Amino acid sequence: MPASRNEQSRRAILDAAISMIGELGYDHISIEAIARQAGVGKQTIYRWWPSKGAVILEAATESLSAVVALPDTGDFVADIRTQLAAILELITTTGFGPAYRCLIAAGQSDPDLLRALFDRIIAPNIEDFRARTARAQQRGEMRADADWQTMRDLLYGVVEYRLIHAMPLEPEYLDGVLEIVFQGVR
C-alpha cells in the first residue's frame, strides 16, 4: 500500500493515463509520456505496473468504481437506470470510454489483459448485481426464477456493444433497454 506521497504520484499517473488515452489513443501513448505528464520518473510507473495495459486498466477501473455503485432505493428498475446512466456519462464525457475501447482491443490479442479486465471490471459487477438481484427477487421486483446472470449480460453487454461500434449512447436509450428486459416484447 503506497504511503501518502506515493498515493499522490499514483493518482497523478492514473489521471495522466486516462486523460491522455482519450486524446491520443492507446497506440500513441507510452509509459514515458504518461510519466512526463504525471511529473514522475518512468521507473516509478514500472515499480507499480508491469505494462502500459496494466496502467490503463487500473486507471479505467478506478474511474469506473468512482461512479458505478448500484444503489438500493427499493426500486430496482430505477436503481439500474441510475447506475447505467452514470456509466454512459462516464463513457461519453471522460477518458474512460476511449480507455475501455483500447483495453477491449488490446485484450483480443492479449489473453492475460482480457482476463485481468474481466477480473477487475466485470467480476465485481457480477457480484454487485447478484447481491442486488437477490434483494429485488425477495421483494417481488423480479420473478424468483428469472435468470439474473443473463439479465446482467444483456444490460451491460448492450452498452458495451454500442460503445465498441461507436453507436450513440444517450440516456434515453436506457428506457427501451429496461422496458424490454423487465417487460419483454411479447
Next chain:
Amino acid sequence: MPASRNEQSRRAILDAAISMIGELGYDHISIEAIARQAGVGKQTIYRWWPSKGAVILEAATESLSAVVALPDTGDFVADIRTQLAAILELITTTGFGPAYRCLIAAGQSDPDLLRALFDRIIAPNIEDFRARTARAQQRGEMRADADWQTMRDLLYGVVEYRLIHAMPLEPEYLDGVLEIVFQGVR
C-alpha cells in the same frame, strides 16, 4: 465482378484469410502469407482489396452471410433461436470468431474499418431484423409498440459481448436470452 477463374482465386484468398486468422491471429498474418496459402500472387490480393483488414472483413462477411439468414417459419422466437444458434456454431467452430474479434480490435483505432464492419455486417442484420419484426408484429408474436431496434441490439449485442470477453457461448445460453427478451424478468 470477377469472371470464373478470378472467382476461384477470390474464393481461395478468402478461405485462406479466414483459416489463417483462426490459427495465427490478426497481427501474425500478412497479405504475403495469405497469397502464398491461396496460391496467388500478392498483387492479385492488392488488386481487389486495399488492406489486410479489408480482406479479413470480406472473408468474415461471406462466412457469416452463408449461415445468417433469419428464417420465417411463422414462429419468431424459434426463428431467432435458429439463426443465433447458427451464428454461435460459426463463432465456435470456424475462423469467423477469431476474425470478428480481430476486426473489432483493429476497428477501435481504425474508424474506417469500424464503419465498414458496421455497413457490411451490422446494417444488413438491422434491415433483415426490421423486416422480420414487422411480420411478427402483424401476427401478434410481439407487441406492436415493442422497440425492435433495441431488441436487436440486445440479442446480437449479448453474443458479441460474450465473444469479446471469451465467455462460453453454448446454444443453451440462448434460451435464457430469449426468455428475458420475450417475457421480461418481472
